[in-house]
Amino acid sequence: MVAMTNSAAVLADAAAYAAAVEEASRAAAAYYATGESALDDEAYDRLARGIAAYEADHPDEVLADSPTGKVAGGAAVGDVPHTVPMLSLDNVFSAEQFGTWTASLERRIGRPVTAWSVEPKLDGLAVAARYRDGRFERLITRGDGQAGEDVSHAAAAVVGLPQRLSAPVTLEVRGEILMTNEQFEQGNAIRTEHGGAPFANPRNGAAGTLRAKDRAYRVETTFFAYGALPLPDSGALAQTLAELPHSEVLSYVAGLGVHTAAGTDVAPVLATTVEEVQARVDAIASLRAALPFGIDGIVIKADPAADQREAGSGTRAPRWAIAYKLPAVEKITRLLAVEWNVGRTGIIAPRAVLEPVEIDGSTVGYATLHNPADITRRDLRLGDQVMVYKAGDIIPRIEAPVVHLRTGEETPIAFPESCPQCGSDIDASEQRWRCVRGRSCRLVASVSYAAGRDQLDIEGLGTTRVVQLVEGGLVADFADLFTLERAQLLALDRMGETSTDNLLAAIGTARTRPLSRVFCALGVRGTGRSMSRRIARYFATMDRIVAADAETLQRVDGIGKEKAAAVVAELAELAPLIDKLVAAGVNMTEPGATPPPEPGTENEAGAADDGTNGAALPLTGMTVVVTGAMSGALEKLSRNQMNELIERAGGRASSSVSKRTSLLVAGEKAGSKRTKAEDLGVRVAEPEEFAELVGAFLGAGEES
Ligand SMILES: [Zn+2]
Numbered sequence: 001m002v003a004m005t006n007s008a009a010v011l012a013d014a015a016a017y018a019a020a021v022e023e024a025s026r027a028a029a030a031y032y033a034t035g036e037s038a039l040d041d042e043a044y045d046r047l048a049r050g051i052a053a054y055e056a057d058h059p060d061e062v063l064a065d066s067p068t069g070k071v072a073g074g075a076a077v078g079d080v081p082h083t084v085p086m087l088s089l090d091n092v093f094s095a096e097q098f099g100t101w102t103a104s105l106e107r108r109i110g111r112p113v114t115a116w117s118v119e120p121k122l123d124g125l126a127v128a129a130r131y132r133d134g135r136f137e138r139l140i141t142r143g144d145g146q147a148g149e150d151v152s153h154a155a156a157a158v159v160g161l162p163q164r165l166s167a168p169v170t171l172e173v174r175g176e177i178l179m180t181n182e183q184f185e186q187g188n189a190i191r192t193e194h195g196g197a198p199f200a201n202p203r204n205g206a207a208g209t210l211r212a213k214d215r216a217y218r219v220e221t222t223f224f225a226y227g228a229l230p231l232p233d234s235g236a237l238a239q240t241l242a243e244l245p246h247s248e249v250l251s252y253v254a255g256l257g258v259h260t261a262a263g264t265d266v267a268p269v270l271a272t273t274v275e276e277v278q279a280r281v282d283a284i285a286s287l288r289a290a291l292p293f294g295i296d297g298i299v300i301k302a303d304p305a306a307d308q309r310e311a312g313s314g315t316r317a318p319r320w321a322i323a324y325k326l327p328a329v330e331k332i333t334r335l336l337a338v339e340w341n342v343g344r345t346g347i348i349a350p351r352a353v354l355e356p357v358e359i360d361g362s363t364v365g366y367a368t369l370h371n372p373a374d375i376t377r378r379d380l381r382l383g384d385q386v387m388v389y390k391a392g393d394i395i396p397r398i399e400a401p402v403v404h405l406r407t408g409e410e411t412p413i414a415f416p417e418s419c420p421q422c423g424s425d426i427d428a429s430e431q432r433w434r435c436v437r438g439r440s441c442r443l444v445a446s447v448s449y450a451a452g453r454d455q456l457d458i459e460g461l462g463t464t465r466v467v468q469l470v471e472g473g474l475v476a477d478f479a480d481l482f483t484l485e486r487a488q489l490l491a492l493d494r495m496g497e498t499s500t501d502n503l504l505a506a507i508g509t510a511r512t513r514p515l516s517r518v519f520c521a522l523g524v525r526g527t528g529r530s531m532s533r534r535i536a537r538y539f540a541t542m543d544r545i546v547a548a549d550a551e552t553l554q555r556v557d558g559i560g561k562e563k564a565a566a567v568v569a570e571l572a573e574l575a576p577l578i579d580k581l582v583a584a585g586v587n588m589t590e591p592g593a594t595p596p597p598e599p600g601t602e603n604e605a606g607a608a609d610d611g612t613n614g615a616a617l618p619l620t621g622m623t624v625v626v627t628g629a630m631s632g633a634l635e636k637l638s639r640n641q642m643n644e645l646i647e648r649a650g651g652r653a654s655s656s657v658s659k660r661t662s663l664l665v666a667g668e669k670a671g672s673k674r675t676k677a678e679d680l681g682v683r684v685a686e687p688e689e690f691a692e693l694v695g696a697f698l699g700a701g702e703e704s
Contacts, residue, residue: 009050014061017054020047024067040387041296042328078141078149083172084229086126086142088316089299089323095278098300101322102274105302108319109310115303117246118280120266121323122224123294124178124206127151129161129223129258130231134168136161141210145316151210160223160259170234171241173258175225179205180293187219188400189377197403198378200387201330202294222293225253225260245303265291265659270303281324282679283659288326289392290658297325329391331364332402333357335384338369338413342421344445345525346438350375350413352386352398359390367396371432372415379403381410393656438573439477439523443470450478450521454529454640456510457517460503468492477577478521481507482584515542515590516644518581524570526563529640530654533647534558540595542578542588546571555596557652592648617650618693622662624651625677628670633691633698649694657682665690 011017024047027039039047048067055062062068092098106112126142139155141148155161158177179187179202187205188198194217199205209219228249230238241249247270254260261267266284271277281298288295302308302320311320337353350369357364367388369375378400380386385405390396419426419435421442427434435441447466451458458481469475474488484507489500516536520529527535538556539545553564571578582588624646630637637645642665643653657664657676664670664677664684677684691698 008053009047011050011054014058017051017058017061018063020051020054021063021066024048024051025065028067040328040330040332042331045328078143078147080138080140080143080150081147082128082140082143082145083231085313086128086145086148086174087313087318088145089121089321090317091297091323091325093325095281098278098281098322098324099274105311105319109307113302113304113307114272115245115247116271116277117250117268117301117303118271118277118284119226119268119299119301120261120264120284120291120295121297121299121325122176122178122226122261123203123296124176124221124224125203125210127175127177127210127223129155129173129175130171131165131173132170132231132233134165136163149211153213154210154221157209157218158221158223160225162257165256165258167256169237169256170231171237172229172231173225173253174227174229175223175258175260177206177210177221177223178202178293179209179221182292183220183222184399190217190219192377192379193217198400200332200402201389201399223259225250225258226299228253242309243305245305246301246308247303266295279679282676285326286392286676286679287658288329289394295326296328297323299323327360329360330387330389330399331357331359332385332405333364333388335380335382335386335398335401337382338375340416340420342419342435342442344439344442344449344523346435346441347525348416348419348426348433348435352380354386354388357388359388359396360392362390364388364390364396367398369398372428373431375413375415380413381406382413383407383410443476446523447475447478447481449523451481451510453638455517455521456513458503458510459506460499461506465492465503477580479577479580479584479586482511482581482586511584511586513587515540515588515593518542518586518588519545522574522577524567524574526566530643530647530652531556531558533644533653536590537593537647538596540590540593542582544595546575546578618697619646619649619651619663622651623654623660624663624665625654625657625661625673626665626667627657627673628667630665630667630687632688633695634667634687645694645697649697663690 009020011020023039024044027044027047051066052068055066055068090101092101102113128140128142128148129136130138130140136155137152138150139152139158139161141151143149156163181202184199184202184205187209192198199208205219206221209221227246228241230241234241241252244252247268250260250262250268254262265287269280271280277300281300284295284298300322302311308318308320311318313319334355335352336355339351339353340348341351342348350372352367352369354365354367369380378398380398380401384401386401387399388396389399416426418424419437419441421435422437424441425436427436439446444463444466447470448461448463450456451461451466456478461481466475469481469484469492472492474484475481484504486500486504489495489503490497514536516533519536519542520527520532524532534556535545535553539548548568550561550564550568553559553567554561559567626639626642626646630642634642646653651662654661657673657680659680659682661677661680661682664673664682665687666674666677666684667687674684685693
C-alpha cells in the first residue's frame with residue numbers, strides 16, 4: 001500500500017562524493033536559513049542516501065562537513081540552547097521495515113510495547129515554545145538540535161500558540177509550525193501584493209515567515225503540538241510529565257489551550273498491534289490528498305512513559321519513535337507552456353504544460369492553473385522552475401515558482417486577447433474568463449454533453465450528428481433537438497428513413513427523463529451528476545429550483561455559499577433555454593420526490609427531501625460507494641444508474657472511499673477501493689446482497 005523508492009545517488013569516486021557533500025550542505029544551509037532550497041525533498045534525500053552509501057564503503061574518507069548523522073543536515077543556526085536536544089527521527093519506508101524496527105525496540109526494553117501512538121508527520125518546522133507561569137515566553141527553532149534561533153517575534157501570528165495557557169504552569173511545548181493550504185494561498189497573495197516573491201510551497205512559506213522580521217504585512221501559520229517537557233523550574237509538573245503516557249501528555253497540552261492534531265481527520269490514535277499501526281498508516285496515507293495541510297509521513301511512538309525512558313535516545317534520534325515516510329508528492333520541474341482551453345460553458349481555462357516529472361507513482365505533464373488572476377497572483381513565468389504537488393487522485397497543481405532558481409531567461413505568460421476557440425471577445429469581468437458567446441462557443445460540446453448517456457441519453461446522437469445539426473443551423477441549443485422535424489433530419493447527409501425515425505423516437509424518450517437528468521443536461525457549472533440528483537430530489541420540480549435563492553439552495557447537501565450564488569447566476573442565464581425546454585414538453589419533475597415544505601412551515605421532521613415524507617429508506621443517512629463489476633440484478637446498471645438507485649433508496653452516492661463511507665458495494669475485480677474500505681473498517685457488500693437491500697427501488701424512477 002504505502003510504497004516508495006528509496007534510491008540513492010550513485011557516487012563513483014572521491015571527487016563525486018566531495019561534490020555531493022558540498023551540494024547537500026549548501027542545500028541544507030539555504031533551506032534552514034531561508035526556507036528555500038534548489039533541491040526538492042526527494043532529490044535531497046537521494047543525495048543524502050548516496051553520501052551515506054559512499055561513506056559506508058569508504059569509512060576513512062568521510063568529510064567533516066558530511067550531512068550524514070547530523071540533525072538538519074548539519075546546518076547550524078541560532079544560539080539559544082535547548083534544555084533537552086531536539087532530535088530528528090529515523091525513517092522506515094515499508095511495513096516490513098517497520099516490523100523490524102518494533103522488534104528491535106522490544107528486544108531492547110525486554111518486553112512488548114503495549115500501546116503505540118500513531119500521528120501525522122506534519123510537513124513544517126519543528127519548534128519549542130516555552131511558557132512560564134502560563135505565559136508565553138520564547139519560541140525557538142530546532143536549529144541543529146542542540147541550539148536554535150529565537151523567533152519569539154513571530155509567535156503572535158502563529159495560530160494555535162496562545163499567549164496565555166489555561167493554567168499557570170511552566171513547561172516547554174514542542175511541535176510543528178506549518179502553513180495550512182489556505183494560509184499558503186493567502187500568504188502568497190499578500191506577499192506578491194507587496195512586491196515579494198511567492199514561497200514555493202507551504203513548508204518554505206512557514207520557514208521564511210518564522211524568520212522574517214519587520215515585515216510590513218502579517219502572514220499566519222499554524223502550530224500543532226506533538227509533545228511537552230518540563231523546564232528547570234517546572235516544579236511538581238516535571239514528575240507528572242515524566243510519568244504520563246505520551247497520549248495523555250498530548251491531551252494535557254490540548255487542555256492548556258495549545259493546538260494539537262486532535263480533531264483533524266488524522267488525529268493521533270492508539271494502536272496495540274503492528275497490524276493496527278499499519279492499518280492506521282494506510283488510512284492516514286489515503287486521507288493525505290484531502291487534508292487541509294501537508295504531511296510527509298506518519299510518526300509512531302511507544303506510548304508508555306517507561307518504554308520511552310528505557311529505550312532512550314541515540315545521538316541523532318530517539319529509539320522509541322520512528323517516522324514512516326510517505327512518497328514525495330512535490331517535485332520541482334519546468335513550466336514549458338500555458339494552453340488555453342475553452343470548456344463546454346465557454347470558460348477559458350489555462351493549463352500548465354510541464355516538463356514531465358514522476359510524482360507519487362505517476363508521470364505528471366500538466367497541471368491546473370484555475371484562471372488568469374491565479375497566474376498573476378503566483379507570478380508565474382514561462383521557463384520557471386515550479387513546485388508541483390500531486391497526491392492520490394487529485395489533479396496536479398503548481399504551488400508556486402521557485403523564484404531563486406530563475407535565470408533571467410523566463411518570459412511572461414501571454415493571456416489570450418480573443419477566444420482561442422472562436423475568436424470572439426472575452427468577458428474578463430470575473431476571475432474566470434469566458435467567451436462572450438458562452439455555451440454557444442462550444443455548442444457541439446454542450447449539445448453532445450446534454451445528449452450523453454448520463455444526461456438525456458439520446459441514442460444515435462453522436463458528435464458527428466451534432467456537428468451536422470449545428471453546422472446545418474438546425475440547432476442553436478439542445479432545446480432545439482425537441483423541435484426537429486422529420487424532413488429536416490432526412491435532408492441531412494447519411495440520414496436514412498430508419499435512422500431518422502430511430503433518432504426521433506430517442507428524442508421522444510428523452511423528453512420523459514427525470515428532472516435530475518434534464519437539470520444535469522443544462523450543464524450548470526459546478527453541478528455534475530450527483531449534485532444534479534440531489535438538487536432535483538430536494539426541489540422536485542424545475543419551477544422550484546429556478547425560484548430558489550442562494551440561501552435556499554444551500555439546504556441541498558454539498559452546496560456552499562459560493563456555489564449557491566454561482567448556480568443562481570447561471571440559472572438566470574439559462575432561463576430562456578429552460579423556457580424553451582418547457583415549451584417543447586420536456587419533463588420537469590423528479591419522480592418520487594416530494595417538494596420541501598414552504599418556508600415558515602418547516603419543523604424538525606425536515607426529512608421531506610428524501611422523497612418519502614419521512615418514512616425510513618434502507619439507505620437513509622448512508623454514504624455508499626460502488627466499485628468493480630456488478631452482477632445479478634444489478635448487472636446491467638451503469639455506474640450512474642447505480643448512483644441513482646442509491647439515492648432513490650435514501651443514500652448518498654460517492655466515488656471515493658473514506659472513513660465517512662458507510663458501505664462499499666464491491667463487485668468482481670474490485671481493486672484498491674475494496675482494500676481501502678477493509679483497511680478503514682468500512683462495511684463491504686457483494687452486489688447480490690446490496691440488490692436485496694434496495695430491491696424495492698430497483699427499476700423505479702426510470703421512465704424509459
Ligand atoms: Zn468562443
